[in-house]
Amino acid sequence: MKTNKFLEYFLLLARIVLGFIFVYAGADKISNPESFSQAIQNYRLLPTEIINFFAITLPWLELTSGLLLIFGIKVRENSLILTSMLFVFTLAVAISMIRGLNFNCGCFGKPSPIGWQKLGENFLMLVLGFVLIVYNSTLLNFSDEKKSD
Amino acid sequence: MKISYKNIFLIIGFAFSIGLIYNYLNPKGIPLVKEKKELVFESDSVLISLTEQIEKVSADSVNQKTANDNSSGNKSEKIIDDKKQAETKIEAFSEPRAIKIDLAYKLFKQGVKFIDARMPNEYEAGHIKGAYNIPFDGDERYRDILNNFSKDEIIVVYCGGTDCDLSIYLGNEIFEKGFKRVYVFFGGWNEWLENNYPTSKN
Numbered sequence: 001m002k003t004n005k006f007l008e009y010f011l012l013l014a015r016i017v018l019g020f021i022f023v024y025a026g027a028d029k030i031s032n033p034e035s036f037s038q039a040i041q042n043y044r045l046l047p048t049e050i051i052n053f054f055a056i057t058l059p060w061l062e063l064t065s066g067l068l069l070i071f072g073i074k075v076r077e078n079s080l081i082l083t084s085m086l087f088v089f090t091l092a093v094a095i096s097m098i099r100g101l102n103f104n105c106g107c108f109g110k111p112s113p114i115g116w117q118k119l120g121e122n123f124l125m126l127v128l129g130f131v132l133i134v135y136n137s138t139l140l141n142f143s144d145e146k147k148s149d
Numbered sequence: 150m151k152i153s154y155k156n157i158f159l160i161i162g163f164a165f166s167i168g169l170i171y172n173y174l175n176p177k178g179i180p181l182v183k184e185k186k187e188l189v190f191e192s193d194s195v196l197i198s199l200t201e202q203i204e205k206v207s208a209d210s211v212n213q214k215t216a217n218d219n220s221s222g223n224k225s226e227k228i229i230d231d232k233k234q235a236e237t238k239i240e241a242f243s244e245p246r247a248i249k250i251d252l253a254y255k256l257f258k259q260g261v262k263f264i265d266a267r268m269p270n271e272y273e274a275g276h277i278k279g280a281y282n283i284p285f286d287g288d289e290r291y292r293d294i295l296n297n298f299s300k301d302e303i304i305v306v307y308c309g310g311t312d313c314d315l316s317i318y319l320g321n322e323i324f325e326k327g328f329k330r331v332y333v334f335f336g337g338w339n340e341w342l343e344n345n346y347p348t349s350k351n
Contacts, residue, residue, distance in 0.1 A: 033179045
């Protein structure tokens, strides 16, 4: 795949932005597992028994993949992981909107209600993720991956 | 486009393991299987003694109010007195208690304060007569109403009905803020409507 300098820099930026958002989101949830567990429960999509498993593990996946993405290690794989998570989260938000539920999304930072704005933000991040999956990003990466394929 | 699924599984496996280990070691860690929070319903025997107690307390507070009106000065001292008296009388809950429609209506007739945990538009469309609105997911400023309440007062929180959890969350929150006697009216708005109990709109 032909990549020019401009695209390379854009991909690097996308990597850093997406990676940073997830590192932040992950760290935020890790510091307060109880509230993330509550946030998942608010969506009323998962049975109570398995909520905590995801509340414990998902933030670490966000953190790990986000960090690896920033450092350019296994960019495609990590983008795919993050994009899949984003897709599920976005779906959950959309379903809750259709069901007319109204609560804080439990995404990160200060409480923000679910709604169109959240969907928009998630959509933009999804686009970044897809671009990274398709084009990969090799600028400033800390792995020994070749600039091939 | 080459994507190594092996790497994906490795990354996920790594992250999940770290997460589980961290949670195990973390003093703030949460149980792996979430406990279902079961509502403790107020028993009927408590119900009778409770209504008596309310009558006493509300009568007292009326007396104190009139006393306050007579001497508008020394207000802060009065408030402290209020608190001291109330503490000796009122047994604090260890957690918010759930109540059903019968007790909720009894409390309503006693003039106990009701709080509607739903969103403002739902509240405006109709609510229990005299209820205050504190949307659990809404603007923080709604919570300022609580400053006007005494911590010893009985507060009943409700929301849409049995399929809504807002009243439980708000009940817990209010309880943690120091309100000693918080009830969650589990049947909520739907049950109130079904029974044709007093409502209002605004």
